[in-house]
Amino acid sequence: MTDMNSIKGGLQMDEFQFHFQPKVDVQNHQIIGYEILLRNKEQNPYYPAKRMEKIINSRAKHASFLEWFQSELVQLLCYFPTLQFSINFAPKQLFYLETHLFLTKMKPYAEQLIVEVTEDLPLFAASMENIDALTIEQNLQSMFASIKAKGYRIALDDVGSGKNSLDEVLKFTSYLDQIKFSIVKCSKKNLKEETLHLFLHAWQSFAEDYQLDFIVEGIEDQAVSNGLKNQGIFVQQGYHFGKPSKCIKR
Secondary structure: OEEHHHOOOOOEOOOOEEEEEEEEEOOOOEEEEEEEEEEOOOOOOOOOHHHHHHHHOOHHHHHHHHHHHHHHHHHHHHHOOOOOEEEEEOHHHHHOHHHHHHHHHOHHHHHHEEEEEOOOOOOOOHHHOOOOHHHHHHHHHHHHHHHHHOOOEEEEOOOOOOOOOHHHHHHOHHHOOEEEEEHHHHHHOOOOHHHHHHHHHHHHHHHHHOOOEEEEEOOOOHHHHHHHHHOOOOEEEOOOOOOOEOEEOO
16 A cells, blocks of 8 residues: 655645545456545545635636646646546636647546546626536537546536436546546435335446446445445445545556
8 A cells, every 4th residue: 555645755735635425336346446536635635616616716826836746746647547537627618729738638547547527506707607508518528538638537427416416427428438426415405215126227237228337426335335245236335435535456
């Protein structure tokens, strides 16, 4: 196990640090990759949502953030050349030229990376309010095509939530390699277990029909993991397999 802070130069800046959560194939009992999760440097680190919202809504701040992100990511990928990592982008980030320049510069490492697009709505500043839904959709289509052409795998996060509804997922299936479903959000809404399994089965079937990998997030105990395994859902992620941390198992 390697503590990423022990690597020369670290994976930190004054404000942020990387944490990692494993994705596990429970059928083979193997870690198949990690999701990179941004955290602040509080005593109990958490995702700095308000701070990141300000960064994403400022092109200049976002460009500076990407410079740091690229530097730390290259260091990580060189240190772990055989591991695969997921990196998260909100839809609005895809509309910045700097994001595509970043992905172009990172092309040598594309085989190690999955670009995971979150369920956040791509909200724009008042100066851009003339962008209509059709234009947003067309732009996103071209952006997904561009990312795919660079050699990256693409995942949609939290399908069934926020922007990533079934209707939206259907628009991008030709570019996708993976979809992720979170059972945490369902449990927080007191969804009955029987109903949850119907949703899981529907998305599982959808993934099979379109030949997509299907990952379920939010696994917190062995009983839930076993239930999903019995349902044929083998790639899982959640606190049961490890809370986000600065350590990576070799």
